[in-house]
Amino acid sequence: MPLRVLQIILPADHHDDLCVILDDARCDQRWIIPLDDDLAMTSVVLRSESVEPITDTLRDKYDHTHGFRTILQDIEATYPVLPEPEDEPEPQKESDTQHNGWKTRFGRVSREELLEDIQDSAKITPVYLSMVFLATIVACVGLLKDSAPIIIGAMVIAPLLGPNTALALGTTLGDLKMIRNAIKSNLIGLGIAIIVSIVYGYFAVPDDITNEITARTTVDTADIILALASGAAGVVAFTTGASATLVGVMVAVALLPPTAAFGMLLGAGEPAQAAGAAVLAMTNIVCINLSSAAILLAQGVRPTTWYDQGRANKATITALITWTIALGILAVLIIYFW
Numbered sequence: 577m578p579l580r581v582l583q584i585i586l587p588a589d590h591h592d593d594l595c596v597i598l599d600d601a602r603c604d605q606r607w608i609i610p611l612d613d614d615l616a617m618t619s620v621v622l623r624s625e626s627v628e629p630i631t632d633t634l635r636d637k638y639d640h641t642h643g644f645r646t647i648l649q650d651i652e653a654t655y656p657v658l659p660e661p662e663d664e665p666e667p668q669k670e671s672d673t674q675h676n677g678w679k680t681r682f683g684r685v686s687r688e689e690l691l692e693d694i695q696d697s698a699k700i701t702p703v704y705l706s707m708v709f710l711a712t713i714v715a716c717v718g719l720l721k722d723s724a725p726i727i728i729g730a731m732v733i734a735p736l737l738g739p740n741t742a743l744a745l746g747t748t749l750g751d752l753k754m755i756r757n758a759i760k761s762n763l764i765g766l767g768i769a770i771i772v773s774i775v776y777g778y779f780a781v782p783d784d785i786t787n788e789i790t791a792r793t794t795v796d797t798a799d800i801i802l803a804l805a806s807g808a809a810g811v812v813a814f815t816t817g818a819s820a821t822l823v824g825v826m827v828a829v830a831l832l833p834p835t836a837a838f839g840m841l842l843g844a845g846e847p848a849q850a851a852g853a854a855v856l857a858m859t860n861i862v863c864i865n866l867s868s869a870a871i872l873l874a875q876g877v878r879p880t881t882w883y884d885q886g887r888a889n890k891a892t893i894t895a896l897i898t899w900t901i902a903l904g905i906l907a908v909l910i911i912y913f914w
Contacts, residue, residue: 578624578685578816579651579658584634586644588616597637601630605658615643621651621658627686648689684815684875694745694814695754697738698761707735708765712772715836722786727833734832737810739765740861744811744868747895748877750888762861766835773839785841785849792837793852795859795910800903803863810864811871831860859906866899 586594588610598606598620605621622630631646638644711734718726739761746754785793834857841850869892879888 581649582620583647584618624685698742712769716776748872750891769835770839773836774843777840777843792834793849795856803860804867807864807867811868862902
């Protein structure tokens with residue numbers, strides 16, 4: 577289970593109240609350091625799933641207190657080992673029910689940590705643009721050479737996990753800015769992949785359509801299951817603090833190869849087969865976002881205030897209904913017309 581150091585900076589005269597909060601949360605591993613300006617920093621070692629209930633309580637109580645700040649840091653290891661909790665935490669008040677359920681069972685990291693990690697992974701940076709470009713080149717080579725290992729290499733490079741997870745998280749939190757940024761990152765990333773693969777397909781027309789390309793032009797219900805599992809696995813990786821590399825491969829399985837195949841076939845003058853790859857790519861995008869939003873909702877990722885929660889509920893319901901309808905339409909096309 578991931579460990580974290582939570583540093584809490586408050587005026588020194590709030591120390592007793594803070595100790596009550598930490599005692600209620602059973603945070604025994606803590607140390608206090610006096611700071612300038614009559615402030616004090618309390619450092620607490622705790623498990624990642626315990627962070628969010630504490631930070632929410634601190635925010636509600638001290639948000640307008642002068643000097644208040646929380647800092648969260650990752651821990652690679654600690655000795656002596658942090659003891660396991662002897663029993664289950666006491667039931668929380670009804671307004672904190674979002675901290676129960678899957679969050680407890682899966683050890684979800686805090687909302688703040690999720691926001692920091694996912695927002696960074698969805699930013700449009702030179703690194704993101706170059707990695708999409710290079711991953712598409714590698715994928716095109718792999719598809720043309722009918723080489724699964726090369727295609728897997730492209731999946732490892734492709735930074736497609738972040739923007740899709742950010743879209744689902746923004747929907748769950750009702751964060752319109754994150755939703756806009758995620759859509760922009762997705763469109764730019766997929767746009768680069770399509771343009772690069774079209775150019776590649778135009779200048780490197782294959783004599784025969786390889787098996788790897790053909791596999792991305794046919795769609796069936798198994799592809800829907802794969803995309804749903806990929807999106808769910810990607811979110812679980814982010815929310816539990818696990819390595820996203822292997823899960824990124826799963827998401828890339830569902831996004832990069834069919835997108836690259838679509839562009840290559842379009843550039844090679846094969847619009848009928850390119851349409852199959854386009855349907856597969858669209859189906860995968862819908863499935864990934866649907867499963868991601870559902871997992872985040874089940875894990876209790878919600879905003880802190882009741883006003884934001886109301887807006888987030890509307891955004892989440894709208895998104896789930898929209899993605900479900902889109903998937904239903906695509907499923908009908910796949911089953912009866914493709």
